[in-house]
Amino acid sequence: MNINRRKFLEMTGAIAGSSVLTATMPWFSIFNNPAPAGKNASDRIRIGMIGIGSRGQALLLNMLELKNRMNVEIVAVCDNYEQHYQRAIKLTDGKAKAFYDHRKMLDEVEMDGVIIATPLHVHAHQTIDSFKAGLHVFCEKSMARHLDDVKEMYDTHIEENKILMIGHQRLFSPVYLQAMERISNGDLGSITKLKGIWDRNTDWIFYDVPGGRGTELDRIRNWRLYEESSAGMITELGSHHFQIANWVMGEEPLSVMGSGSINYWNDGREVYDNFSLIFKYSDGTHFIYDCNSANKHNGMQFQVQGNEGTMELESNKQFAEDAPPPPAIDELLQNIDSNKSETIPIGGATWIPSGAVTYGGEFISEDWKMNETLLCLEGFINFIREGEAPERLTIEGYNASIWSLLAEEATKTGSKIIRNPKYVL
């Protein structure tokens, strides 16, 4: 079910000012109270895009959509891979100044912010360079390849007083908005366990490269498969769900344990094709996370389990632990309890009357399909206009990135990993 903008604003407006919104997702209020945007050229937000690969292209297309209604302009594009460089020029009709080197772009073009969608291992220096050039940054998740880089990105954002937003688009989903509100209101009772799964059946090769795995070109193009540039599915997929787990729990985990291996796509790649993790939170709740790239039966899901119900966030469904009994069964149970044997009016139609007994769960949000990436970027532009973003938003990205790397360490060492205090904010 598609949701239109009016409904979305009604949804966010309905919980505006509530403690849930303030405490767990303050960034949603920007949509009901957007920063005033003039229509003059001087009011225009100028954006540079670094990295126009698969994700970068999607972000660029979304930005072009915003261009028509937010007085925003893509003034510069940058990619050091020729095909992507040319693609960026084409998508911006040659109007954006194009670069192969982000430093040159930062030096030569007047901008307000940059959007970074490059391989993981180059996020840190590109982000820090951008902050030091006086720019706000939207950086795709996960933040960086190494813990110290993640921390340095965060610290520089504080020192330079610039916005740092990480591309966890579920933070802008109407389904998650409503789910977080319901969880906070106790709809599921006490949270007893979180379960996440991301199963696919794919070699995860984005580009066919002559010579395949191990070649220099493959290390650049299929960078997700190499340790130097990525922790594989842990940082590229898992980090989305690690962020959700922290969001639901309202804190970061205490520890993580795990294991991973390459047991199917043994083609020379260096990152796991499957792994399993167990995170533990302060109240004893565990978050079980499982990822497989050679079986897609279970697909992608994030379950929040409580003693009174379950939410499946990726499919927008909520299930009560005990489905409400239909009136006749309810009456029967009451009669038995009061030791009365009375007639129970029951049944009739083969076809179930509307509102009767079927229970396959309920939708968390009745209207839910929205372009969350677009909302995410819309938020970024609004925050630039205001000159600041809720710090909680940045911290969500930071914690997910830190715990992605700790999870990787757990799988590699076989140990229970806790966070070094130096990474605590």
Next chain:
Amino acid sequence: MSKTYHNSFFAMNTRFHAVFPNLDYNYADQVFHALKMEVNRIEQKISRFIPESDLSIINKTAFKHPVSLDEELFEILSSCKEYWKLTEGAFDVTLRPFITYWNEKPEPQRSTSQLSNIFNQVGMVHLHLDKSNRTISFDNKHIEIDLGGFGKGYALERVDSLLNTHNIKSAFISFGESSILTLGRHPAGDCWKVGLNNYLEPGSSIHEYPMQNSSMSTSANFYLDDNGTLCNHNHVIDPVKGVPVNDFISLAVFCNSSIIAEILSTALLVSSDSVIRNTMEKIEELNVVKIDYSSDEARVIKF
């Protein structure tokens, strides 16, 4: 805390409820999960909505070549054929193309020739069971078996057997509130008093029946919409004419077998009074009640 165990699960597009009075919770829960596993097993086997089910495979391939059946499915389909004969054609699990035609074809696109084509293509006469090889085959690709009017009854029959195996003496089982199985008696009485819901006065019973170790199934070709209006659903087909039954009739069958109750509640809904009487003569301890909602006042007809 109630001494009565109640639990439910979703299956066959509706909800299965089990009520066990005066039973130890842990044991009741164990029994409940045994029932759930069995019902799920049956659904996985005979649902036409599950692409990998045995029935789906039959539907996809039996018009090309005979398909081998396991003993259980052969028994199920054989009994479908027997009840087709017993009800003089009223119970027919191959009528799905008619339902599709009436529900999905917009009125201007319907024609007598199309209807006549369906007539020639569907029907139990085009479904062949070979006992010696335990196979099934269809005469043409238009045959599609739909066990919607059979599945819940079969599941309840298996549930009945499991309850006996587990030595359960008193139970009330509701499958979607249209199929009921009772064991023993209500803790405060000598039977389970079940009433047929009056659609004109929802929540009140138009006909009451004492159930004890027996089954009940009801069918209707209408439903109540949110405004309380009776509306027809084109999902019960008169096999003689190939058209949906549009009378506002509901029918309930009480007997000792959940399968028979399920089959007859649909089959007799499309049958004449004389066929109903003929059928009743062939089956022992059968009670049939028809309720006519055509006028402002519901009329109860007992057979």
